Amino acid sequence: MMKRALTPALLGLACLATPKDAFALSCDEIMNMVNVGVPSSIVVQTMEGSGDQFSDSDVACLTSKGAPGDVLAAANSMKASAAPAPIEVGNTSISKPDRKTDDFESDEALGGNLDRRSGAYGGDDLNDGDAEEATSPAVIEDAIELYRAKKPLSASKILWEVLADGTFPDQEAKLQYYLARCLYDLEMYHSAQHYFIQVLRKGPRNPYFKYALPKLVAIARYTGDDTDLARIVPKIPPDQYPRKAKNHLYYLMGVRLFDHEQLSEAHKYFSQISTKSDLYLKSKYFDGVIYNKQGRLKSAVKAFRDVIRDAEGVDIYSERELEEVDSLTHLSLMNVARIYYSIQRFDESAKYYDLVPHDSPYWPKSLWEAAYANFLQNDLNMALGQILTIRSPFYAPDEFLPEATVLRALIFFNLCEYDEVGRELLGFEDEMRPIHAELKDFTERFRSSEGKKLADQAYEAYYVENRRDTHLDKAILRSFLDNTDLAGLQRHLELMDSEESLIDSQKAAWASTVGEHMKGIIASERQEYRRRAGQVLLAEMADLASYLEDLLTQSEIIRFEVVSAQRADYAYKMSNPDLADALDANQIDFATSVDFIYWPFNGEFWKDELGYYHYTEQGSCK
Helix, strand or coil: CCCCCCCHHHHHHHCCCCCCCCCCCCHHHHHHHHHCCCCHHHHHHHHHHHCCCCCHHHHHHHHHCCCCHHHHHHHHHCCCCCCCCEEEECCEEEECCCHHHCHHHCCCCCCCCCCCCCCCCCCHHHCCCCCCCCCCCHHHHHHHHHHHCCCHHHHHHHHHHHHHHCCCHHHHHHHHHHHHHHHHHCCCHHHHHHHHHHHHCCCCCCCCHHHHHHHHHHHHHHHCCCHHHHHHHHHCCHHHCCHHHHHHHHHHHHHHHHHCCCHHHHHHHHCCCCCCCCCHHHHHHHHHHHHHHCCCHHHHHHHHHHHHHHHHHCCCCCHHHHHHHHHHHHHHHHHHHHHHHHCCCHHHHHHHHCCCCCCCCCHHHHHHHHHHHHHHCCCHHHHHHHHHHHCCCCCCCCCCCCHHHHHHHHHHHHCCCHHHHHHHHHHHHHHHHHHHHHHHHHHHCCCCHHHHCCHHHHHHHHHCCCCCCCCCCHHHHHHHCCCHHHHHHHHHHHHHHHHHHHHHCCCHHHHHHHHHHHHHHHHHHHHHHHHHHHHHHHHHHHHHHHHHHHHHHHHHHHHHHHHHHHHHHHHHHHHCCCHHHHHHHCCCCCCCCCCCCCCCCCCCCCHHHCCCCCCCCCCCCC
């Protein structure tokens, strides 16, 4: 093992790490530590680790040389048959128990919930690891031994105290790394992340860098929030990526370059992700999106089909993984459908939309997109039936698909049902104008440079305060969470709240010291996370405002066209007075295919009927 040279003061302290049954330190050795500035709490810990045979003369010596009060108390307590000496913890005094019987450890959590299997949030690809370390002062080594003995609560308290004292600045990275590891094992993932980031800020030359980064990746995978990693990864040269974190960092860089429209560069990063990584499917999905943007449609379809095919062979270890794989499969089906739609092969497009399972969260959106494909094939009654499912009570409260109403109006326009068109569009405008106005006014408040600094208030207004004076219903607020950055930040904020409760549930001596400090970190960083979430939310709100403005304009144009069409219809009827009687005399044949059984719709929705509604509108066109 590599050993680093120690300064004379640290060398002296390191040599004091004697077995617990050794003789006590001498008065001169103790005062030497005090005089070189070693905090008295650490002096006490070193004394306690050295033995319990201080004599009256030792105590007298320490007294005469001006030893601190807690050092004197420790010396007195370590005389034969002495009771444990009190140590100060915040503003209270408790008895320090012997480590062998420390009830500080009696029921603490010994491990995190992060799945350590290969490819999941921890796993073989993100193994725990210890750097090749130089020998550290005894108090630090003792704390690390406690950590390795599965006592992260006690270890974290010592590490935090040494770090807070600032006595060993050259040991800061090591202290931060092991403190983060303790917090990680205690399932305090945000607090652990805070200290892992402190280690990373020291750069790749820091020996703990390559161990902290995989742990940060594991936490990000658990929370679903990549925003911190996304800020860090561009500053790390790819040749400095730790082996255990490479796949995730390649993925993040690919996403970043994709967001900046650097598509070829993004593809290069995605192509480096291992086929064994659980990020491989996501990288193939991005390849499909990139090829589509580049106009390479055959390559895009192949990439999406590869996702659909390869998803069948993925090993699933958790419910969350199952959801992710299913989502990629269903999105790939929809993207193939969209590509066929873009080249006007509407029949093929409709077939792929129909492959999206009914229990998929993307099914309502696939239905209304399929309705467009059927509309352009002039299968108007099928399109109306698909929109009816979207507007059923099973989906309407949770799905915000305003364009479906505009499409429904267009279909009735093509059927010359002008009164129905008017009713649809006037109702649509009455509902959407207040929403559009609220979005526009709200986002305008945060456009200035000063307003952008207050973006946390935007997030709080809709996702914390549960405001009542709003036209944005649950479906709209849920639709914003389709943005994975916003959804990840929200999960991370929820994690912070639960972590505060976890801190409060720990032993009082820890909760009142280390715990209070961690809660302070959470409180200060919560606002930053809400600010990030607010920025993403405001961008989503601005996009929706623009989208609704476009739909409202379309609605007004269609209503104008209705007036023109009605005028022409009236003129035609006036010039052909016998036409109405002739039409009334026609008998409509409702014969249906033998492959289907048709039941009339009575206004009552049943789940097993969703997606199978079919209108029988004949239209009023002449």
